[in-house]
Amino acid sequence: xxxxxxxxxxxxxxxxxxxxxxxxxxxxxxxxxxxxxxxxxxxxxxxxxxxxxxxxxxxxxxxxxxxxxxxxxxxxxxxxxxxxxxxxxxxxxxxxxxxxxxxxxxxxxxxxxxxxxxxxxxxxxxxxxxxxxxxxxxxxxxxxxxxxxxxxxxxxxxxxxxxxxxxxxxxxxxxxxxxxxxxxxxxxxxxxxxxxxxxxxxxxxxxxxxxxxxxxxxxxxxxxxxxxxxxxxxxxxxxxxxxxxxxxxxxxxxxxxxxxxxxxxxxxxxxxxxxxxxxxxxxxxxxxxxxxxxxxxxxxxxxxxxxxxxxxxxxxxxxxxxxxxxxxxxxxxxxxxxxxxxxxxxxxxxxxxxxxxxxxxxxxxxxxxxxxxxxxxxxxxxxxxxxxxxxxxxx
Numbered sequence: 001x002x003x004x005x006x007x008x009x010x011x012x013x014x015x016x017x018x019x020x021x022x023x024x025x026x027x028x029x030x031x032x033x034x035x036x037x038x039x040x041x042x043x044x045x046x047x048x049x050x051x052x053x054x055x056x057x058x059x060x061x062x063x064x065x066x067x068x069x070x071x072x073x074x075x076x077x078x079x080x081x082x083x084x085x086x087x088x089x090x091x092x093x094x095x096x097x098x099x100x101x102x103x104x105x106x107x108x109x110x111x112x113x114x115x116x117x118x119x120x121x122x123x124x125x126x127x128x129x130x131x132x133x134x135x136x137x138x139x140x141x142x143x144x145x146x147x148x149x150x151x152x153x154x155x156x157x158x159x160x161x162x163x164x165x166x167x168x169x170x171x172x173x174x175x176x177x178x179x180x181x182x183x184x185x186x187x188x189x190x191x192x193x194x195x196x197x198x199x200x201x202x203x204x205x206x207x208x209x210x211x212x213x214x215x216x217x218x219x220x221x222x223x224x225x226x227x228x229x230x231x232x233x234x235x236x237x238x239x240x241x242x243x244x245x246x247x248x249x250x251x252x253x254x255x256x257x258x259x260x261x262x263x264x265x266x267x268x269x270x271x272x273x274x275x276x277x278x279x280x281x282x283x284x285x286x287x288x289x290x291x292x293x294x295x296x297x298x299x300x301x302x303x304x305x306x307x308x309x310x311x312x313x314x315x316x317x318x319x320x321x322x323x324x325x326x327x328x329x330x331x332x333x334x335x336x337x338x339x340x341x342x343x344x345x346x347x348x349x350x351x352x353x354x355x356x357x358x359x360x361x362x363x364x365x366x367x368x369x370x371x372x373x374x375x376x377x378x379x380x381x382x383x384x385x386x387x388x389x390x391x392x393x394x395x
Contacts, residue, residue, distance in 0.1 A: 003030025004356045008183070009089040011082075012036065012066070013106075015043045017139065017165055018123045018199065019095030020062040021172035026091070026179065027065040028349045028358045034085070034374060035063065035365070039070040039395065042367040053342045055364060063364035064336055064346055070368030070395055073104050077394045082106060084379050086114045091179060095123040098133050108194045118192040119182045123171050127198030137199055142167030146203025151210060153223040160223070170202040232278045232285065233257075236315050237293040243315040244293060244301045251275070253310055260308045261292060338363035371395050 008031040012023040020035075020043070027033040037043055048058035071078040086092065092111055094101055101107055101122070108120045122128060125137020140161055143149050148167075153160030175197045182193055204211070210221040213229075221229065226245070228234035236243040248254050251274065258266045266272045271281040278285045293301065298314050305312035316324065322333050322345075332348040342363070349358045375381040375389075389395045 001356050003028075003359045004353065005029040005031040008032070008091065010034065010091040010093060011085055011089045013092070013094035013096065013101070014123075015095065016045055017062060017168040018171045018175070019093055020045070021169055022095075022121070022123065022175040022179075023066065023093050024062050024064060025172065025176040025349075025351075026093075028351065028360055030356070030359050031091075033066040034089070034370070035066045035068050036073070036082070037068055037070050037367055039072055039368065039393070042068070042070065046367065052344060053338075055338070055342075055344070060344055060364045061346065065360060065362045066365055067370035067374065068365035068368055069371045069374050071371070072394055073106075075392070075394045077389065077392065079105050081375070081379070081389075081394075083110075083114055085374075086111050086118060088378060089115070089118065090183070091119045091121065093121045093123075093175070093179075097136060098122070098124055098128050112192070112194075116191055117186060119179055119186065119195065120192065121175050121179050121182075121195040121197065123175050123197045123199070125199050127201060128196045130198075132200070139165040139167035139199075142171075142199035142203050146200055147207050147210060147221075148203055151207075151221045151223055154225045155223055157223065166206070167199050167203060170206050171197050171199040174202050174205070230279075231275065232282060233289060237289055239293050239298040239301055240296060242298040244298050244305075245313045245315060246293075246301075246305065247311040249311075256308045257305070257310055260304050260310075263292065334360055336361055336363045339366065339369060368395070 005026060008026070010023055010026050010031050010033045012019060012033050012035050014020040014023050014035070015037075023033045023035070035043070043059065043063070045059045045062070046056050048056045050057055052060060071081060073079065073082070092106075108122075111118050111120050124133075125142060126132035126135055140149075143152075143161060143166065144159065146167070148162060149159035152162060175195065178195045178197065182195060186192055213219055213221060226236040228247075231247070231249055233246045233248050236245050246257075248257060254273075254275075255267055258264055271277050272285055272288075296304070302312055302314060314320075321327060327333065330348070330352075332350070334346055334348045335343050336346055337343055344363050346360070346363075349360060351358055372386055372395075375386050375395075376383075386395070
């Protein structure tokens with residue numbers, strides 16, 4: 001069967017990461033996504049290196065499956081085209097700084113008058129209102145102001161950015177979730193609404209455990225490397241050839257580990273035999289554990305722990321991730337094609353449906369690849385009118 005959003009159309013003004021990632025999720029779910037770009041330049045991420053078969057690998061990773069329409073939004077005739085499209089789409093998604101869409105004549109109030117059922121989603125650094133609303137923001141700003149940088153890295157080290165852009169992507173995930181909820185509500189009320197997503201808000205929401213600990217104790221969470229603040233062992237330990245993640249949350253599992261690792265004396269060691277003791281004597285415990293785990297390879301430790309039903313895992317690099325047999329069987333690495341039949345590998349979707357599977361088969365579009373198709377098929381324009389728009393450099 002077709003993907004779950006097969007009857008939904010999205011008009012996306014997303015650029016760089018947060019907007020495009022959110023609209024890609026909707027595209028994976030079957031929505032038709034029309035990406036609006038500036039003629040000649042397009043989304044700046046088209047120029048990000050490295051290239052993959054002549055295409056920006058970054059742009060490909062967040063714009064697969066979409067249609068590209070190149071319009072000069074400063075031209076009144078381009079706005080007329082957008083107005084006509086707004087009447088026909090379900091969702092408008094943008095991630096400009098607050099006020100930009102207003103200046104383009106494409107505010108929520110304008111869109112609502114044209115299409116009362118439209119769901120209008122805005123992603124910005126700090127939201128549509130508040131003291132910081134007009135501040136520019138990128139991913140790392142959101143991570144820093146939301147507290148993540150202060151908790152990431154090793155003790156006494158400098159602030160560390162997350163290994164991927166969770167400031168942007170966190171906003172994308174909340175935006176797509178909110179859009180789906182608004183679609184459901186529209187089925188009941190018959191009306192759309194405006195969704196205001198702030199990257200900073202999303203970082204605060206994702207920091208729920210850290211905030212909760214502070215509410216309860218006044219403690220300000222600090223960076224702990226890979227260590228969990230409340231349990232141990234619960235971190236990545238060095239091995240002969242890498243690292244192993246070992247997580248033990250029950251004392252009977254600690255006993256099982258000690259026996260399997262030939263460290264039975266730890267079971268009766270008052271400094272190690274309870275969670276409280278291990279936390280109280282953490283520096284000594286860590287030193288002993290590191291000495292132990294360095295005695296075997298990661299693979300040997302994984303085998304030993306799995307045989308004893310203990311939670312464990314390796315610390316994989318990206319090459320190991322995309323070649324992992326489980327990842328491959330779960331269709332998390334797929335191949336897609338562009339209009340020239342060039343083949344690209346892309347990351348799959350974690351959303352698995354039993355009846356309406358996601359659709360991932362097209363690579364990212366060339367700039368303006370679908371402009372004429374959309375003008376003709378959606379708006380019924382003749383070739384003569386399209387040519388006139390081309391002559392006027394509207395498209």
